[in-house]
Amino acid sequence: MKAAVLREYGGKLSVEELTLRAPGPNEVHVHLAACGVCHSDLSVQQGIMPIPVPCVLGHEGAGTIVEVGRAVTNVKEGDHVIMAPIAPCRTCFFCLRGQPTLCERGFDHMFTAYAHAGNEPIGPGLGPAAFGEETIVPASSVVPIDASFPIEIAALIGCGVVTGVGSVVNSAKVPAGATVAVIGCGGVGLASIQAARMSGASQIIAVDRAAERLGHATDSGATDTVDASSGDAVAAVRELTDGRGVDYSFEVVGLSATISQAYEMARRGGTVTIVGAGAFDDMVSFSAAQLMVDARTVRGCVFGSTDPLRDFPRIVRWQERGLLDLERLVTRRIGLDDIDEAFGEMLAGLGARSVIVF
Ligand SMILES: [Zn+2]
Ligand SMILES: [Zn+2]
Missing domain, CATH: 3.90.180.10 (Medium-chain alcohol dehydrogenases, catalytic domain)
Structure with a gap:
């Protein structure tokens, strides 16, 4: 072979x-x-x-x-x-x-x-x-x-889709009505955006440096887009959320710089979910006082916190029903x-x- x-x-x-x-x-x-x-x-x-x-x-x-x-x-x-x-x-x-x-x-x-x-x-x-x-x-x-079931779509469920969908439904458990920002709109980020739409998020802000990917993000359910190649992406997200930031931010790039941005994009008391696979020597720093005072939750999420036996069949059903x-x-x-x-x-x-x- x-x-x-x-x-x-x-x-x-x-x-x-x-x-x-x-x-x-x-x-x-x-x-x-x-x-x-x-x-x-x-x-x-x-x-x-x-x-x-x-x-x-x-x-x-x-x-x-x-x-x-x-x-x-x-x-x-x-x-x-x-x-x-x-x-x-x-x-x-x-x-x-x-x-x-x-x-x-x-x-x-x-x-x-x-x-x-x-x-x-x-x-x-x-x-x-x-x-x-x-x-x-x-x-x-x-x-x-x-x-x-279409086999090409099935293949994507095995990693990218389950990672993106799982980050929203298993790790962050985004409730209906929540506001969401997703940094990084490749295959995994787009799956996160689709899952946020399926979960009933009221606002989904897509952040990426490539205009083409922001177009895909809109097609997948993003309500707003932020072009991170020009200007301050954190300020743009804050501006779209009455200055507060979103309830749930997702980092789907895997870099300390974008993890810091995801942290700043979440509102006080909000949840930051780290989905991107970064390097072991790329360190992120937070203000000790701010971590406590702003009461944000920062959580890692490997492989969408999935159980494949539970999640692959339900993602298949969500796709068949048109929810994804x-x-x-x-x-x-x-x-x-x-x-x-x-x-x-x-x-x-x-x-x-x-x-x-x-
Ligand atoms: Zn993968
Ligand atoms: Zn085991």
């Missing part, structure tokens, strides 16, 4: 012929149908996220089950599935407290080779190794869906050879999601 291999940080992906190993007792073999290109793939390619190479990236995939290990009971051959980057163990401290995104063993599979190039073992990158035609993943990382409009997030359909171009577009702040169609 063909897959796009990352051999060194900063290098281009090379499409190579790989041989899959057989699935273990609790693993499944998936034939990929589609995979979104996510910013975390780019972060690994750039060496910001230290994942062992050589590996195959791609962690926003959906496809069909080809074969299951002998202990697998949750899916069977022929099922359409969404793949999650995490494989919750369901027995650790965090899983038992309803926080499977923090599972102590949820990422173990990322460090075991799933395929070979000749004699050379190839790692599965961020887990699903979905930048390839076939993959082997833990059964606990896949969620079956109805075969009639996920088709809009696909701004480009590409082949395996075009991933580097998709990375370039992402670096330039263009488009929402590029989706590889196999």
